[in-house]
Amino acid sequence: MKVLFVDDEPRVLEALERSLFQLDVDWNVTFAEGGQAALRELAAARFDVVVSDMRMPGMDGAALLSQVCKKYPHVVRIVLSGQTDEAEAFRAVRVAHQFLAKPFSSEALRQVIERARLLMMGLGDERLQAIVGRLEHLPSAPQLMDDLTRALEDEATTAETLAAIVRQDPAMSSKVLQLVNSSFFSNGASISDIRAAVVRLGTKTVRALATRGGAFAASTKPGELSSASVATAQLRSLATARVASRIAKDKVDPAAAFAAGLLCDVGELILSGPMSHESDGSEGEHRQRDALKHAEVGAFFLGLWGLPFPIVEAVANHHAPSRTALHGPGLPQVVWLAACLVNGNEPDTSYLRHIGFEGSLSDYRAMTE
Amino acid sequence: MTTGTVLGELSLPELTLKVDALERKLRAKEKTIRVLIQRVEGSASEVHSAFWVLEQNIALEKMVVKRTAEINAQKEQLAQALAELQGAQAKLLQAQKLEAIGQLAAGIAHEVNTPTQYVSDNTAFAKRAVVGLIETLQASLAVVQAVQEGRDTSTLIPCVDSLLKTAKIPYLLVQLPRALDQAQEGLGRVATIVQAMKEFSHPSSAEKTPVNLREAIETTIAVARHEWKYLADVDLAMDPEMPPVPVLRNEFNQVILNLIVNAAHAIGGVTAGGSEGRGKITIAGRTGVDSVEIRITDTGSGIPLHARAKVFEPFYTTKAVGKGTGQGLAIAYSVIVDKHQGSISFETEPGQGTTFIITLPLRDAGLGAAAPAKDIP
Ligand SMILES: Nc1ncnc2c1ncn2[C@@H]1O[C@H](COP(=O)(O)OP(=O)(O)OP(=O)(O)O)[C@@H](O)[C@H]1O
Ligand SMILES: [Mg+2]
Numbered sequence: 001m002k003v004l005f006v007d008d009e010p011r012v013l014e015a016l017e018r019s020l021f022q023l024d025v026d027w028n029v030t031f032a033e034g035g036q037a038a039l040r041e042l043a044a045a046r047f048d049v050v051v052s053d054m055r056m057p058g059m060d061g062a063a064l065l066s067q068v069c070k071k072y073p074h075v076v077r078i079v080l081s082g083q084t085d086e087a088e089a090f091r092a093v094r095v096a097h098q099f100l101a102k103p104f105s106s107e108a109l110r111q112v113i114e115r116a117r118l119l120m121m122g123l124g125d126e127r128l129q130a131i132v133g134r135l136e137h138l139p140s141a142p143q144l145m146d147d148l149t150r151a152l153e154d155e156a157t158t159a160e161t162l163a164a165i166v167r168q169d170p171a172m173s174s175k176v177l178q179l180v181n182s183s184f185f186s187n188g189a190s191i192s193d194i195r196a197a198v199v200r201l202g203t204k205t206v207r208a209l210a211t212r213g214g215a216f217a218a219s220t221k222p223g224e225l226s227s228a229s230v231a232t233a234q235l236r237s238l239a240t241a242r243v244a245s246r247i248a249k250d251k252v253d254p255a256a257a258f259a260a261g262l263l264c265d266v267g268e269l270i271l272s273g274p275m276s277h278e279s280d281g282s283e284g285e286h287r288q289r290d291a292l293k294h295a296e297v298g299a300f301f302l303g304l305w306g307l308p309f310p311i312v313e314a315v316a317n318h319h320a321p322s323r324t325a326l327h328g329p330g331l332p333q334v335v336w337l338a339a340c341l342v343n344g345n346e347p348d349t350s351y352l353r354h355i356g357f358e359g360s361l362s363d364y365r366a367m368t369e
Numbered sequence: 370m371t372t373g374t375v376l377g378e379l380s381l382p383e384l385t386l387k388v389d390a391l392e393r394k395l396r397a398k399e400k401t402i403r404v405l406i407q408r409v410e411g412s413a414s415e416v417h418s419a420f421w422v423l424e425q426n427i428a429l430e431k432m433v434v435k436r437t438a439e440i441n442a443q444k445e446q447l448a449q450a451l452a453e454l455q456g457a458q459a460k461l462l463q464a465q466k467l468e469a470i471g472q473l474a475a476g477i478a479h480e481v482n483t484p485t486q487y488v489s490d491n492t493a494f495a496k497r498a499v500v501g502l503i504e505t506l507q508a509s510l511a512v513v514q515a516v517q518e519g520r521d522t523s524t525l526i527p528c529v530d531s532l533l534k535t536a537k538i539p540y541l542l543v544q545l546p547r548a549l550d551q552a553q554e555g556l557g558r559v560a561t562i563v564q565a566m567k568e569f570s571h572p573s574s575a576e577k578t579p580v581n582l583r584e585a586i587e588t589t590i591a592v593a594r595h596e597w598k599y600l601a602d603v604d605l606a607m608d609p610e611m612p613p614v615p616v617l618r619n620e621f622n623q624v625i626l627n628l629i630v631n632a633a634h635a636i637g638g639v640t641a642g643g644s645e646g647r648g649k650i651t652i653a654g655r656t657g658v659d660s661v662e663i664r665i666t667d668t669g670s671g672i673p674l675h676a677r678a679k680v681f682e683p684f685y686t687t688k689a690v691g692k693g694t695g696q697g698l699a700i701a702y703s704v705i706v707d708k709h710q711g712s713i714s715f716e717t718e719p720g721q722g723t724t725f726i727i728t729l730p731l732r733d734a735g736l737g738a739a740a741p742a743k744d745i746p
Pocket of ligand 1: 672676681685693696698
């Protein structure tokens with residue numbers, strides 16, 4: 001794996017180099033003083049991760065990363081900035097996958113990059129990686145988008161009102177969780193509760209995200225998913241989320257189960273989106289394989305955006321929870337059961353009992369009402 | 370922020386209007402008196418009976434007394450309005466300063482966070498390095514001791530060897546001193562910015578005190594560093610012989626800050642925010658016979674003809690919301706001209722840049738910050 005670090009302050013790079021050498025990272029690291037130098041490095045070799053400062057003379061971080069997004073969409077883009085100004089931060093939101101605030105310890109940085117590596121290895125498909133890497137946001141359900149716009153027009157709208165809208169929509173929720181789990185927008189706390197995430201960001205930030213940040217959008221462009229299919233997917237996800245949080249009761253955190261349930265099918269939204277259809281000859285074959293991969297793609301997407309690991313893991317395994325290391329009634333199992341019930345699939349009752357779901361299937365079916 | 374909320378009942382424009390109206394009334398009244406007095410004087414020279422003259426004079430005098438009383442009342446009103454205006458201006462100055470500091474705060478945070486990043490990386494590095502060094506040292510000392518006591522060292526040597534490898538000693542020997550140097554340098558940078566911030570915002574006395582302008586300007590340049598460093602280089606060329614100049618330190622700093630920020634904005638405008646070349650801001654100071662002159666030159670957009678008459682007007686701005694409120698130069702004018710009896714002007718060439726020129730008297734005229742009431746004629 002090759003990682004490129006970009007900063008206009010050579011001392012920041014030098015100190016990072018020292019720390020990473022000492023920490024014995026087994027990836028290849030390169031350092032570039034500024035945007036132009038970074039582009040030269042990127043042209044000369046294949047990189048997997050770019051970690052860039054925002055404010056730099058000449059070409060700044062936002063300009064650099066948007067170039068990287070266009071030319072090398074498979075590259076994981078991470079901002080490491082000393083900026084505290086939210087207006088500036090919104091420029092980063094559109095071009096980066098994760099936003100880290102300086103000072104950020106090199107151990108923690110190593111973890112972030114290691115995690116990216118695991119995700120890439122887990123997905124193991126550069127074409128899909130590029131499709132996901134390019135995404136600025138997922139399509140929101142048009143109705144909820146209208147609701148959000150209307151709520152934001154009202155100066156008196158509370159964070160609770162916004163949260164009630166956001167938590168129904170996988171697209172908005174993934175964005176909000178992405179931001180709140182980055183050290184830039186909150187202190188890097190791991191937050192899985194969508195309501196708490198919206199409250200923590202606050203109405204002002206959510207408003208700025210919606211207006212200046214361009215963080216939410218309904219799918220309307222031709223070639224993208226039809227509004228109707230986005231809306232259908234949203235309703236199904238919301239149903240899964242609700243059932244998951246009911247099942248979760250006294251097994252796992254219901255708020256996390258809700259989020260994982262809501263997000264478990266984002267891979268489908270991504271794979272039926274426009275970019276995945278970019279033909280390179282064997283389109284039919286790709287699409288068939290993609291259908292099997294949606295859980296992995298969804299998990300890769302959420303992991304790339306820095307969502308809490310339990311959610312990523314649950315989404316990755318919600319079709320085959322027995323693959324996880326967890327053998328009790330954990331988050332993957334809860335989401336799996338919820339998805340089975342909502343989609344009308346028959347869950348394997350012996351596995352259910354094996355992992356410790358005591359209730360009868362009909363009890364759980366009742367939860368879908 | 371609107372001035373209305375800052376100033377309480379009356380906003381600055383409203384107050385200015387009130388003072389204008391009062392001054393007009395006062396002028397009208399004074400004219401009446403002049404006419405009356407002229408009449409008295411004039412009538413005395415005409416041929417009239419003494420009694421008539423006396424009668425006229427008494428009537429006139431009564432009128433003069435009455436009018437004078439009115440005038441005095443109005444003068445008092447005017448004085449009060451002026452005092453309010455002065456207070457309002459002081460508040461405005463404070464408000465603009467807070468606003469400027471608010472805008473600077475984000476930049477200062479960035480200026481602090483960057484060195485903090487490498488200070489903490491370097492100290493974490495040093496800490497881990499020292500652990501490795503100590504282990505190696507202890508193992509080596511064990512060998513020394515064994516040799517001294519004539520014991521067998523064959524089991525101890527490989528231990529030292531492996532520690533030498535895992536601790537990456539040769540690497541540490543080169544990098545550890547550098548890491549510590551840079552950590553120290555980074556802390557120095559943080560300390561400088563914090564100190565500059567403290568000096569910049571430290572409440573100075575309401576009296577003018579002799580100030581070394583070069584030091585004051587250096588502080589302001591440091592505080593504003595984030596505003597210019599991506600856009601321009603700053604050159605400070607002060608006459609080394611310049612004596613301390615009596616100024617209100619805080620207000621003076623604020624003026625220089627406003628001018629530097631304006632210069633940076635003007636340069637940002639012509640370099641696409643620093644992505645197309647760099648500009649230059651030059652601050653030069655010269656000493657004259659009884660005054661000093663400070664010139665702040667930028668290589669920015671220049672001021673277009675139609676704007677030249679307006680730039681010192683309060684709330685005149687060509688900048689986007691959040692970037693400017695149009696108070697910077699109005700405040701600079703009030704501070705330099707009203708409070709220091711100096712002057713402020715500019716030379717500008719569209720496409721070339723702008724120079725703002727400040728002069729300040731070397732001797733305090735003693736009127737500056739005093740109450741305005743006694744200045745009223
Ligand atoms: N150095 C300069 N070069 C070009 N134009 C300038 C310069 N300084 C000031 N101006 C013009 O004069 C206007 C008024 O300046 P002033 O400092 O009073 O307000 P501002 O900079 O717009 O806002 P504020 O200073 O309150 O943040 C500016 O908007 C700009 O158009
Ligand atoms: Mg200004």
